[in-house]
């Protein structure tokens with residue numbers, strides 16, 4: 055099992071995980087351990103099962119086979135959902151109901167708040183610091199609908215950050231997002247990672263996120279075919295190159311392995 059943080063606690067442990075949807079196998083024999091503080095990217099072609107894996111790891115998509123532990127607790131008895139943040143794929147922050155940026159971000163505090171209690175000073179501080187982190191502090195009072203698509207994506211990330219998760223899942227957060235917004239996102243995730251949070255990120259294109267990554271997992275046809283040192287996505291050629299970045303921060307990192315035995319993992 056590959057790990058860039060060999061000494062730290064596992065926060066996700068999936069053993070022999072399988073997911074079938076409508077009787078069709080989508081994930082098969084997936085073993086994945088993510089340790090506290092790791093920044094892991096999930097790569098793989100369209101339909102390889104990346105989104106399904108993230109949904110399975112967050113408990114949203116039931117496993118057909120296998121076991122999942124979150125923070126050392128079996129999924130069935132796990133209750134600390136406020137420890138997880140999740141930004142799903144292709145979601146929009148604008149709902150049609152007029153809502154300010156601060157309101158949307160504040161909704162990310164609900165898993166930490168008692169029902170019907172007004173927002174506390176801690177809630178307001180968490181919203182403010184999440185907006186600061188994604189670079190939207192000056193837009194707090196604006197209607198979400200007035201923001202660009204990339205800024206709305208940052209609002210959703212701030213909403214997840216406002217819950218102060220220590221395990222953060224993002225499904226293609228940079229898809230369709232322009233470079234300045236990608237850079238703002240990279241800065242936010244960099245700060246989160248530097249503070250010790252664990253990040254699991256699905257992406258097709260790393261862009262400014264590349265320097266943050268300390269481990270890459272590649273899926274193909276619902277299986278893990280690579281788990282090891284960071285790879286860079288080469289969109290033009292559809293394959294990956296090993297990246298020299300960040301492994302030098304982890305001299306204990308084990309050599310990457312390729313479970314398929316092929317040079318190019320997809």
Ligand SMILES: Nc1ncnc2c1ncn2[C@@H]1O[C@H](COP(=O)(O)OP(=O)(O)OP(=O)(O)O)[C@@H](O)[C@H]1O
Nearest residue numbers: 075076080098099100101102103104105106107143
């Ligand atoms: N709700 C669903 N109903 C039916 N099939 C599904 C569903 N969710 C996923 N699948 C199928 O499971 C397979 C894996 O899908 P998934 O979205 O996990 O892949 P992905 O690697 O995230 O793809 P992409 O990069 O396009 O987002 C695909 O063949 C998809 O059609």
